Amino acid sequence: MSRPEEISPPEIFYGDDEARKYTSNSRIQAIQSQMTERAIELLALPEDQPAFLLDIGCGSGLSGELLDEAGHYWVGMDISPSMLAEVALEREVEGDLFLQDIGQGFGFRPGTFDGAISISVLQWLLNADTSSHSPPQRLTRFFTTLHSALRNPSRAVFQFYPSSDDQVHLITQSAQRAGFGGGIVVDYPNSKKARKMYLCLMVGHQEVPRGLEGEEEV
Amino acid sequence: MLVSILSLFSSPQFRENCTSNNFPLVFSEVELVVRPVPENQEFLKRFLPKLEWRALVETARSLGNESLPLIQPETLTDDQLKALHHVLLELHVEQGNMTCKGCGHVYPISNGIPNMLLAEHEVGR
Numbered sequence A: 001m002s003r004p005e006e007i008s009p010p011e012i013f014y015g016d017d018e019a020r021k022y023t024s025n026s027r028i029q030a031i032q033s034q035m036t037e038r039a040i041e042l043l044a045l046p047e048d049q050p051a052f053l054l055d056i057g058c059g060s061g062l063s064g065e066l067l068d069e070a071g072h073y074w075v076g077m078d079i080s081p082s083m084l085a086e087v088a089l090e091r092e093v094e095g096d097l098f099l100q101d102i103g104q105g106f107g108f109r110p111g112t113f114d115g116a117i118s119i120s121v122l123q124w125l126l127n128a129d130t131s132s133h134s135p136p137q138r139l140t141r142f143f144t145t146l147h148s149a150l151r152n153p154s155r156a157v158f159q160f161y162p163s164s165d166d167q168v169h170l171i172t173q174s175a176q177r178a179g180f181g182g183g184i185v186v187d188y189p190n191s192k193k194a195r196k197m198y199l200c201l202m203v204g205h206q207e208v209p210r211g212l213e214g215e216e217e218v
Numbered sequence B: 001m002l003v004s005i006l007s008l009f010s011s012p013q014f015r016e017n018c019t020s021n022n023f024p025l026v027f028s029e030v031e032l033v034v035r036p037v038p039e040n041q042e043f044l045k046r047f048l049p050k051l052e053w054r055a056l057v058e059t060a061r062s063l064g065n066e067s068l069p070l071i072q073p074e075t076l077t078d079d080q081l082k083a084l085h086h087v088l089l090e091l092h093v094e095q096g097n098m099t100c101k102g103c104g105h106v107y108p109i110s111n112g113i114p115n116m117l118l119a120e121h122e123v124g125r
């Protein structure tokens, strides 16, 4: 099966049908929630305090539901109108939603967010599906505006599916140039099934967290 | 979208050829809804320093909400905290437009979702 990001741009791939399929598939939902929980954990937010967070590529709203449950306030961005309609109308999440192409950057004031999460989205930025903007330009634009929108100190955690080491390199390099510290965290690196990769970016000086090892938690 | 989000936007970094008189964006043809949420004073107090007070108040006033003073008080009374909670977290725009005074660009809002997509030639560098 081809990866969705290789078939068409996200706003087209996640049209009404795919959006509904995506949000109603329980296996996908379970995996997405698990990864979201882990991403929130990696944010290492202060305990028992509501935070103001950014959900990048908030898609189906699954991650938003978990942010709601954790008592956080959030803003979600997605490039797919169908996905957003699904979130807004079907799930009734609390967050504020924006139709936005993250590769164009976004205009939040410096220090607005206490953190950002993004589940299965970053790989979409590596597609050159527009003629005028190359993936490196879009990555730079994205990371630069994100870095500015985050407070110091804070973190942005991305679960993503790179298709090569070159992609990982391009992404981490763009993030570093935008001023981020941090790096890649791999959970269950030795398990074919459970292995998950997170880009854990830091604003301000912080230690990179360690990946999970051993047996996968069920 | 929440009305108060406007006081957190800075479009100059965002759009090409948009360099002055661009904060905050201005609402027009707005359909407002109020969605009550529980008060959370702790969140309010930590959120407050992030906001541009004057932009928030001017935006609220442009939509007919006069509950907050134009100059930010050093400490807010209980009534002001209540008013702030309402303006920050309960006032939503369902339909309408946001216009940039600087470059004239219009961001439409439909079903509560602003469309921030730019044409490729409009993307800032």
Ligand SMILES: [Zn+2]
Binding pocket: B011, B015, B017, B018, B019, B022, B100, B101, B102, B103, B104, B105
């Ligand atoms: Zn402008």
